[in-house]
Amino acid sequence: MSELLLPPEHRYAKIIKERLNEDGSELSILNLGPTHPATHGIFQNILLMDGERILDAEPTIGYIHRAFEKIAENRPFYQITPLTDRMNYCSSPINNMAWWMTLEKLLDIEVPKRAQYLRVIVMELARITDHIICNSILGVDTGAYTGFLYVFQFREKIYEIYEEICGARLTTNMGRLGGFERDWSPKAFELLNTFLEEFPACWKEFENLFERNRIFIDRTVNVGAISAESAMSYGFTGPNLRAAGVDYDVRVAEPYSSYEDFEFIVPVGKSGDTYDRFCVRNAEVWESLSIIRQALAKMPEGNEYHANVPDYYLPPKEDVYNNMEALIYHFKIVMGEVPVPVAEIYHAVEGGNGELGFYLITDGSRTPYRLHFRRPCFIYYQAYPEMIKGALLSDAIVILSSLNVIAGELDA
Amino acid sequence: MALENTQIQDKVTETFGESVMHFRQEKDIFTFEVSADKITSVILFLKNEETLNFHFLTDVCGIHYPDSNVNEQFAVVYHLHNWIENKRIRIKSFINGETPEIKTISNIFLSANWMERETYDFYGINFIGHPQLKRILNMDEMISFPMRKEFPLEDSGRTDKDDRFFGRTPSNC
Amino acid sequence: MSNSNINIVEAPEGVSGEGFFATKLNDVVGLARANSMWPLPFATSCCGIEFMATMASHYDLARFGSERVSFSPRQADMLMVMGTISKKMAPILRQVYEQMAEPRWVIAVGACASSGGIFDTYSVLQGIDKVIPVDVYVPGCPPRPEQIVDGVMRLQELVKSESVRRRSSPEYQELLASYNIK
Numbered sequence: 001m002s003e004l005l006l007p008p009e010h011r012y013a014k015i016i017k018e019r020l021n022e023d024g025s026e027l028s029i030l031n032l033g034p035t036h037p038a039t040h041g042i043f044q045n046i047l048l049m050d051g052e053r054i055l056d057a058e059p060t061i062g063y064i065h066r067a068f069e070k071i072a073e074n075r076p077f078y079q080i081t082p083l084t085d086r087m088n089y090c091s092s093p094i095n096n097m098a099w100w101m102t103l104e105k106l107l108d109i110e111v112p113k114r115a116q117y118l119r120v121i122v123m124e125l126a127r128i129t130d131h132i133i134c135n136s137i138l139g140v141d142t143g144a145y146t147g148f149l150y151v152f153q154f155r156e157k158i159y160e161i162y163e164e165i166c167g168a169r170l171t172t173n174m175g176r177l178g179g180f181e182r183d184w185s186p187k188a189f190e191l192l193n194t195f196l197e198e199f200p201a202c203w204k205e206f207e208n209l210f211e212r213n214r215i216f217i218d219r220t221v222n223v224g225a226i227s228a229e230s231a232m233s234y235g236f237t238g239p240n241l242r243a244a245g246v247d248y249d250v251r252v253a254e255p256y257s258s259y260e261d262f263e264f265i266v267p268v269g270k271s272g273d274t275y276d277r278f279c280v281r282n283a284e285v286w287e288s289l290s291i292i293r294q295a296l297a298k299m300p301e302g303n304e305y306h307a308n309v310p311d312y313y314l315p316p317k318e319d320v321y322n323n324m325e326a327l328i329y330h331f332k333i334v335m336g337e338v339p340v341p342v343a344e345i346y347h348a349v350e351g352g353n354g355e356l357g358f359y360l361i362t363d364g365s366r367t368p369y370r371l372h373f374r375r376p377c378f379i380y381y382q383a384y385p386e387m388i389k390g391a392l393l394s395d396a397i398v399i400l401s402s403l404n405v406i407a408g409e410l411d412a
Numbered sequence: 413m414a415l416e417n418t419q420i421q422d423k424v425t426e427t428f429g430e431s432v433m434h435f436r437q438e439k440d441i442f443t444f445e446v447s448a449d450k451i452t453s454v455i456l457f458l459k460n461e462e463t464l465n466f467h468f469l470t471d472v473c474g475i476h477y478p479d480s481n482v483n484e485q486f487a488v489v490y491h492l493h494n495w496i497e498n499k500r501i502r503i504k505s506f507i508n509g510e511t512p513e514i515k516t517i518s519n520i521f522l523s524a525n526w527m528e529r530e531t532y533d534f535y536g537i538n539f540i541g542h543p544q545l546k547r548i549l550n551m552d553e554m555i556s557f558p559m560r561k562e563f564p565l566e567d568s569g570r571t572d573k574d575d576r577f578f579g580r581t582p583s584n585c
Numbered sequence: 586m587s588n589s590n591i592n593i594v595e596a597p598e599g600v601s602g603e604g605f606f607a608t609k610l611n612d613v614v615g616l617a618r619a620n621s622m623w624p625l626p627f628a629t630s631c632c633g634i635e636f637m638a639t640m641a642s643h644y645d646l647a648r649f650g651s652e653r654v655s656f657s658p659r660q661a662d663m664l665m666v667m668g669t670i671s672k673k674m675a676p677i678l679r680q681v682y683e684q685m686a687e688p689r690w691v692i693a694v695g696a697c698a699s700s701g702g703i704f705d706t707y708s709v710l711q712g713i714d715k716v717i718p719v720d721v722y723v724p725g726c727p728p729r730p731e732q733i734v735d736g737v738m739r740l741q742e743l744v745k746s747e748s749v750r751r752r753s754s755p756e757y758q759e760l761l762a763s764y765n766i767k
Contacts, residue, residue: 034677035627037656042629042674062549063674064629067565067706069534070558074565082703089631105439133634152641159638170635170727232468235523253498344438346491346502348470357471359489372473374491382526408630411549411671550708551673558707567707 012048012056027055030393034063039400040137041407045385052392057385061378065411072371076336077103078177078314080371085171087373088409090133091126091352093162096174101256102347102358103177106340107312112304115179116258117295121192122165122174123257123349124288124295128199129158130352131239131281131288134404138278139210141401142219151206157195164188178313179306189296196293207282217275224387224399225273234383237376238354240403243280244272250350262294274402311338336366353377353404377409415464415497417442423464427457441491443502451488451505452515458492458501459520466492466501469517472527474535478509478561485509486537490517513538516545534559594620611749618662618688619744620650622737625661627681629668632695632727636667644730649737658684663740664717667727669697670710682717683766687752690744692736693719696726718760 016027033044042063048056068083075083084095097119104111111119132155139147159169164187166174175181210216226236231244241248249266251259267283269276306313310329319326332338342364348357354376363369384403388396420442421435431450436443446454458466470491477485484506493500507514516539518524528539529548536557539545547554556563597616599608624646628636639646640654655661658681670678682691693713696702699722701711713719720743723736751757761767 034674035681037626037654041633062547062551062671063677064669064671065549065673065708066669066671066704067558067708070565071704071706086631086703089634133637149642152638153643156638156643169729171631230522233522235469235521248495253495344441344443344502346441346471346500355470357491359471359473359491361475370475372471372489374471378526378530379523382523563707565707566705567709567711 010046012046012058015048015056021050025051032396034060039397041405041410043381043400043405043407043410045396047388047393047396049393052394054388054391054393054396057388057396059381059385061381062411064407066408068373068412069371072368074367076334076366077340077368078333080368081175082171082173084373085173086408087375087412088130088352088356088377088406089170090404090406091130092170092172093122093126093174094130094349094351095356096172097123097257098347098349098351098356099358100175100177101349102345102360103312104307105347106343106345106360106362107177107309109178109307109309109312111179111257111307112300113258114300114302114304115306117299118180118184118305119175119257120259120262120295121292122162124291125158125161125192127288127352128285129155130404131285134352134401135210135278135281136206138220138274138398138401139216141398142216144209144213144216147206147209151202154195154199154202157191157199161188161191161195164191176306176313178309179304181306181314182316183303183305192292192296196289196296200289203282203285211279211282219395219398220275220278220402221273222271223274223391223395224402225271226383226387227272230386231272231380231383234386235379236354236383237380238350238352239280239284240272240277240380241354242267243269243276245270250348250355254348256347256349261298262291264291274398277402340364340366348374351376353406353409354380373412375409375412377405378412381405381410415494415499420464420501423461424454424457428454438502441500441502443504445504445506448488448505448507448514451490451503452517452520454503455490455492455517456520458503464494465496466494466499468493468495469521469523469527470500472517472524472531474531474537474559476535476560480506480509482509483507486512486535488514488531488537507537511538512536513540515540516542518542533557536560612745614749615745615747618747619741622649622651622663622690622741622744623653623655623661624651624737625655625658625664625681625685627664627666627678629666629670629674630697632667632698635727635730636665636694636733639730639733644734646734646737649734649741651737658682659686661685662688663690663692663737665692665694666698666713667694669702669704670713671708672710673708675710675713675716678713679716679766688747690720690740691717692721692723692740694723694733694736695728696724699724702726716764717766718764 012029028049030047030049032047033039034042044060046058047054072080081096081099084099085092087095132151136148136151162172165184166172226244228244228246231241245268247266247268264287267280269280314333315326315329320330340362343362345360348355357374359372360368361370387399424432431447432444434445458464470493473489475487486507488505490503528542531537532545533547533549597608597612599606626636693699698713701709721736721740723732725732
């Protein structure tokens with residue numbers, strides 16, 4: 001093996017030298033990653049193997065460390081959204097909205113109900129895309145490519161809705177302080193309604209393909225199980241924690257953006273294994289769909305899409321060119337001349353993978369003094385070596401994809 | 413009955429006296445400071461005391477205050493959460509700028525392990541008793557601690573961007 | 586099932602007669618290479634997700650002869666670097682490139698791979714062309730799947746017109762030497 005990836009004086013080398021199995025076979029080292037095709041992202045794990053069985057694992061991360069927190073200290077507040085996009089790029093609107101809500105908490109801005117509902121819709125769409133990716137890739141890893149090809153068509157449909165709302169597909173940079181940059185077009189609602197009509201049939205089929213599938217059950221039940229206690233100690237949140245049977249959901253515990261107006265259940269699993277994680281995500285997709293329907297039904301009349309806060313809300317470009325007041329506000333916001341209170345804020349939302357928190361410290365200047373991201377992936381990925389101990393190599397891959405570790409969020 | 417701030421304050425001051433201070437409500441989170449040598453016992457107390465029951469460690473991170481006096485140049489911030497009462501608290505601990513060190517809490521919460529490694533990686537804060545305190549995100553060969561305020565954001569060795577063409581001087585970027 | 590709308594690539598220029606067709610070896614080899622590019626996806630971050638969309642049913646990169654995604658560098662023709670390459674990752678990227686057999690091509694997909702993108706920081710490599718030679722750059726953060734497909738098509742154009750002797754030419758050796766690749 002290359003010395004680049006595994007230094008010769010590794011502790012596993014010593015274990016191998018000392019231990020010999022009864023039948024005379026030796027232990028071996030396997031280097032999984034950082035660019036292994038089966039790991040969907042760049043994680044390196046050095047595995048100590050006894051045949052097919054994993055005895056110990058040593059993870060190395062940081063292969064796409066991009067210094068988000070350092071960049072954030074050098075950027076004005078409204079330029080930090082593009083960073084949050086690139087953190088969990090499977091569900092970027094949640095990250096965007098979470099950042100705006102953090103700032104609104106800092107500045108005590110009340111967002112109109114309609115904008116809050118629009119936010120709920122887009123956040124739930126993002127949760128659906130996140131779970132589509134995770135579950136369909138789990139299918140690919142257990143040998144079912146069909147499911148992936150099938151449900152990805154619907155992910156494209158969600159992207160079309162995003163495009164209609166903000167113009168971008170993946171890294172959306174959506175919204176403004178206090179709401180959205182523009183009202184949603186009728187086309188966006190039309191696409192959304194078509195999606196709501198067509199997607200349930202597809203997702204039902206996807207579920208049928210897997211949930212009672214013998215091969216899938218054999219590959220996932222009791223694989224990578226984690227108990228509720230140890231999941232909590234490892235800082236699990238989100239679907240992975242709920243699969244272990246703990247019904248903690250930030251949307252319920254600390255409702256933001258009017259989540260208290262909607263009725264939904266928090267699906268929980270029992271054993272915390274890969275199958276439960278899969279089922280919890282499936283069930284969450286149904287709940288998300290129901291939340292979107294409720295939000296559409298309860299949507300207040302009118303076309304309010306942002307709060308009336310000219311000090312912070314970037315005015316529309318046409319006003320900037322035609323209207324002096326708008327130009328002044330635009331200038332003041334862009335040049336960072338708007339005073340920001342000195343405060344410490346922690347705001348958490350339920351991201352695709354768990355509690356996504358922003359810890360923001362301001363000192364009154366145009367950039368944050370310190371911005372720390374509580375990234376769920378980073379915190380729960382440290383349980384991975386513990387979870388794959390004693391498992392087979394092929395199980396390790398399945399466990400990793402069921403945890404839905406997003407490299408961008410992991411390494412920040 | 414919901415868990416009140418005063419209740420937490422009373423309990424903690426009763427047990428730790430002078431070592432806990434500056435109780436305050438910061439926006440929606442109750443915050444207080446702990447002297448660095450008592451951090452493990454305070455967190456253990458908050459976790460195990462039955463009425464408090466802060467059983468979930470949400471976050472650990474560091475902050476650099478280069479302009480403060482030398483004993484308060486770094487802070488380590490802990491966010492704890494009691495899911496049953498749905499109460500969050502924030503604990504801050506200021507430490508010395510020249511030899512930043514604090515005891516680890518990775519034996520209390522397993523999740524603290526990587527969060528402390530990340531804090532070490534960014535700020536060079538030494539967590540005493542940590543099982544494997546080494547860099548996590550950056551390369552092992554790196555010598556600087558990049559999140560300290562004195563280190564620049566951009567790579568100093570880059571050759572592709574000439575500051576003169578961007579109107580930048582050391583003072584304005 | 587009808588196969589009537591399958592396009593067949595046009596034959597290169599040449600002389601044809603009864604039962605024979607004569608053309609340049611260059612053109613034939615270029616044609617064959619260009620239409621069976623096996624990609625090695627080196628996906629690290631956001632652009633990798635768009636690559637997944639490119640490979641999936643909606644955009645279907647297989648239409649351009651890239652049906653088989655080769656995860657072994659030994660059997661791949663085109664290295665598609667998608668996403669941010671940090672300084673920690675750079676030696677690994679380089680090793681993957683060195684493991685590829687000639688002829689090999691590289692596409693830098695997305696702003697990060699091309700230039701570091703918005704991440705002008707201490708930990709990010711400012712463009713993969715600092716460590717390996719690049720043939721096609723695809724802009725965008727992330728590029729749309731159409732753009733990735735366009736990048737592949739541009740590369741196909743390059744491949745078609747490449748001389749079979751290029752890889753042993755002194756210029757090419759010089760290029761590799763400038764990257765310190767043997």
